[in-house]
Amino acid sequence: MKILVPIKRVPDPATTIRVLSDGSGIATDNVKWVINPFCEIAIEEALRIKEKQTGEVVLISVGQSTWQEQLRTGLAMGADRAILVKTDAALDSLAIARIIAKIAGDEKPELIILGKQAIDDDANQVGQMVAEVLGWPQATFASKVDITADKISVVREVDGGLETIAFKMPAVITSDLRLNEPRYASLPGIMKARKKELKEIAADSLGVDLAPKLKIKTLAAPPKRQGGRKIASAQEMVSLLHTEAKVI
Amino acid sequence: MGDVLIFAEHQGGHFPKATLTAVHAGLDLAKKRGGKAIAVVAGDAPEAAAGEIAKYGVAKVIALAHPALKNYLADAHAQALAALAKKEGAEFIIATATAMGKDLFPRLAARLGAAMASEITAINDDGTFVRPTYAGNVMATVEIDGPIKVLTVRGTAFDAAKPGDSAAPVEKQNAEIDAGALKMEFVSFNATKSDRPQLTEARIIVSGGRGLKAAENFKTVLEPLVDELGAAMGASRAAVDAGFVPNDLQVGQTGKVVAPELYIAVGISGAIQHLAGMKDSKVICAINKDEEAPIFAVADYGLVADLFKAVPEMTEEIKKLKHS
Numbered sequence: 404m405k406i407l408v409p410i411k412r413v414p415d416p417a418t419t420i421r422v423l424s425d426g427s428g429i430a431t432d433n434v435k436w437v438i439n440p441f442c443e444i445a446i447e448e449a450l451r452i453k454e455k456q457t458g459e460v461v462l463i464s465v466g467q468s469t470w471q472e473q474l475r476t477g478l479a480m481g482a483d484r485a486i487l488v489k490t491d492a493a494l495d496s497l498a499i500a501r502i503i504a505k506i507a508g509d510e511k512p513e514l515i516i517l518g519k520q521a522i523d524d525d526a527n528q529v530g531q532m533v534a535e536v537l538g539w540p541q542a543t544f545a546s547k548v549d550i551t552a553d554k555i556s557v558v559r560e561v562d563g564g565l566e567t568i569a570f571k572m573p574a575v576i577t578s579d580l581r582l583n584e585p586r587y588a589s590l591p592g593i594m595k596a597r598k599k600e601l602k603e604i605a606a607d608s609l610g611v612d613l614a615p616k617l618k619i620k621t622l623a624a625p626p627k628r629q630g631g632r633k634i635a636s637a638q639e640m641v642s643l644l645h646t647e648a649k650v651i
Numbered sequence: 652m653g654d655v656l657i658f659a660e661h662q663g664g665h666f667p668k669a670t671l672t673a674v675h676a677g678l679d680l681a682k683k684r685g686g687k688a689i690a691v692v693a694g695d696a697p698e699a700a701a702g703e704i705a706k707y708g709v710a711k712v713i714a715l716a717h718p719a720l721k722n723y724l725a726d727a728h729a730q731a732l733a734a735l736a737k738k739e740g741a742e743f744i745i746a747t748a749t750a751m752g753k754d755l756f757p758r759l760a761a762r763l764g765a766a767m768a769s770e771i772t773a774i775n776d777d778g779t780f781v782r783p784t785y786a787g788n789v790m791a792t793v794e795i796d797g798p799i800k801v802l803t804v805r806g807t808a809f810d811a812a813k814p815g816d817s818a819a820p821v822e823k824q825n826a827e828i829d830a831g832a833l834k835m836e837f838v839s840f841n842a843t844k845s846d847r848p849q850l851t852e853a854r855i856i857v858s859g860g861r862g863l864k865a866a867e868n869f870k871t872v873l874e875p876l877v878d879e880l881g882a883a884m885g886a887s888r889a890a891v892d893a894g895f896v897p898n899d900l901q902v903g904q905t906g907k908v909v910a911p912e913l914y915i916a917v918g919i920s921g922a923i924q925h926l927a928g929m930k931d932s933k934v935i936c937a938i939n940k941d942e943e944a945p946i947f948a949v950a951d952y953g954l955v956a957d958l959f960k961a962v963p964e965m966t967e968e969i970k971k972l973k974h975s
Contacts, residue, residue, distance in 0.1 A: 414785075416924065417923075419788075420785045420788045429789060441905075497765075497767075522905075528757035531725065531761070535729060535759075536761055540835045541726070541754075541758065546898065560750070562749055562751070562851075563843060569835075570836060571834065580892070580898075616796040616797045620794055621792045622789050622791050625783070628930055628935075630947065631947060632950070632953060633947070633954070636954070637962075637968060641968035642968075644913065648934045648951065650934050651913065
């Protein structure tokens with residue numbers, strides 16, 4: 404089975420994010436860049452499916468040349484080859500989805516697995532948009548994927564419990580946190596990754612409408628919450644919640 | 652121009668608070684843009700639910716009916732809503748960022764060739780919107796181009812709409828769905844059983860973290876406090892990952908975003924990702940034995956203590972208070 408895994412480069416989740424004083428972006432000095440954690444889970448799931456069934460895992464990223472680093476990391480985890488759709492422009496989710504759909508049209512994967520959201524823009528859109536552009540079924544927020552013959556059933560994390568849906572391939576799946584525990588790249592994996600194919604394609608050569616319709620005007624830090632008051636005992640805590648905060 | 656289509660998600664004909672926040676935001680947006688607010692209720696027989704939401708200040712309710720809308724599935728719902736949005740000439744289509752809203756609206760946006768702003772927290776007078784990014788550490792002001800604009804709202808950022816004395820007219824429409832293009836099948840829903848309030852509805856939330864050490868301790872230590880307060884129970888990602896509690900109790904960047912009147916964090920260190928889900932609570936109270944834990948920086952009341960001693964003491968104290 405061929406599986407396409409679109410991945411995104413984001414600041415390490417442990418990084419403290421600072422907004423530039425003019426509101427034009429975030430400070431990127433001292434930022435460590437990593438694969439978006441949900442995308443790592445997507446890579447892991449694709450690798451596990453491949454290991455059970457044979458096939459190929461193809462990574463794709465839409466971004467600048469520097470994004471090669473994260474594609475190489477994914478190759479070191481075990482993916483077979485990678486495609487970097489190169490652009491310096493700030494694209495919106497729909498443009499990225501159209502690029503991924505276009506590449507899927509050429510690659511003809513049975514599955515596209517993505518992270519449910521990127522931890523930078525927290526938009527949670529691309530997977531669903533790819534599914535619609537291709538006219539494929541979608542299973543977002545997946546916590547369990549079962550593949551039989553040509554059918555897939557997916558357990559999804561939704562409000563109030565777990566939902567199971569099923570469909571035939573080709574299809575789009577987006578990973579939730581508990582789908583799996585991603586592996587680390589091994590040293591031999593890292594060595595091998597250097598020789599694996601990483602193809603670059605210019606985004607504007609694909610004939611896709613890239614003009615962003617969602618535009619970021621400005622960024623700002625949220626108002627800071629003033630906390631830090633310490634209370635001496637559980638008794639005093641309850642008393643303050645009752646008499647001062649008046650919430651119990 | 653300026654008309655707002657509000658997707659009113661219902662749970663078996665009942666509208667949770669989360670839905671009513673999208674109604675509120677939709678009414679506000681329609682007023683600011685000089686348009687009408689139209690609610691849409693989808694289902695195989697949505698008329699009764701549609702009659703219910705008609706009391707909440709909208710100009711009209713559309714009961715969008717089709718057998719394929721019986722159980723929620725993204726492909727059928729996206730088809731039906733996209734066709735309706737075009738037919739009604741709506742400029743905006745809006746829903747709450749619940750699990751359903753998050754699943755459906757990006758697909759709907761792609762079907763409409765429209766851009767979408769996820770989880771907006773404010774509607775500005777100049778036509779821009781504010782939305783949190785980077786786990787709520789950066790607020791982005793965004794603008795959407797195009798004849799139709801797709802939005803989900805963060806439920807905690809808007810008040811719930813309130814019912815009035817009069818009801819808007821309900822118009823039944825049969826949804827336009829190409830059944831041949833439907834490829835998804837609903838299999839089952841396994842509900843988390845609980846007699847407690849839902850996280851996004853609760854006035855008080857008590858959340859437990861890794862500090863509770865075992866599933867057993869959620870039952871014996873945390874639950875008595877939760878129930879004494881009539882609260883909802885939440886958890887940090889660490890507690891869910893460790894299998895102490897089910898996934899739908901997770902509060903945080905990638906779980907539920909909550910803003911109750913009182914949030915009590917027990918044995919939760921306060922990672923950025925957790926704070927993203929609860930820092931807009933009115934009053935925050937934290938119990939942790941590590942006085943350096945980041946949760947204390949956002950807590951109005953912090954108690955540095957062993958939770959296994961402090962939580963039962965609090966429970967006891969609240970019992971006394973209730974009987975005094």
